[in-house]
Amino acid sequence: MPEAAHWPCAAVGAARKGRLVRIIDLSALPSREIDDFGSAGFRIAGVGHLRQAQIALLTLAPGGSVGRHPAVGDQLLVPLRGSATVSGSDDAPAPLLGGAAVLWTDGEEHETRAAQEGLVALVVEGVLDPAPGLRSTVDEVGRESSEAGN
Missing domain, CATH: 2.60.120.10 (Jelly Rolls)
Structure with a gap:
């Protein structure tokens, strides 16, 4: 199983390729x-x-x-x-x-x-x-919006 590492935002770009899962600390983002x-x-x-x-x-x-x-x-x-x-x-x-x-x-x-x-x-x-599973929802919303505008 790959080892996990926690990275501050600035360290992400410097991360080495390898068998690490890079977890990004989003609270460190400017x-x-x-x-x-x-x-x-x-x-x-x-x-x-x-x-x-x-x-x-x-x-x-x-x-x-x-x-x-x-x-x-x-x-x-x-x-x-x-x-x-x-x-x-x-x-x-x-x-x-x-x-x-x-x-x-x-x-x-x-x-x-x-x-x-x-x-x-x-x-x-x-x-x-949109992915196939989302397409119908997006089309439905678009259709409802255009019908409301008519």
Whole structure:
């Protein structure tokens, strides 16, 4: 069985190839506070880039929020700790709990409000080609959004 190693953020790039599982301490990532769009208690830390995508760590203080704004590219929000209420183009609030994720499409207005325990989540932004199991959900949401706009 491979040996596990815990790496601070800065050490990841210097990790040697081998039989180690590299566990990244996400709390060590440099972050910055965001107050755009009326956001409050919101910090973001870059995690890396994929081709045509970026990954970030979002941190919302208890009761904090990411104000309503349009998505720049497709955006997937995956909670790691805590929970939130999210909304999309219809402005209808929906709970976001562990074991689920929310997907907003390019240009879709959306908002996130952390619950009392706060929220730590991964955000993946870019061009999403949904996996087969997700395609029907994405199509359904897209169809509902376009029908609502008619």
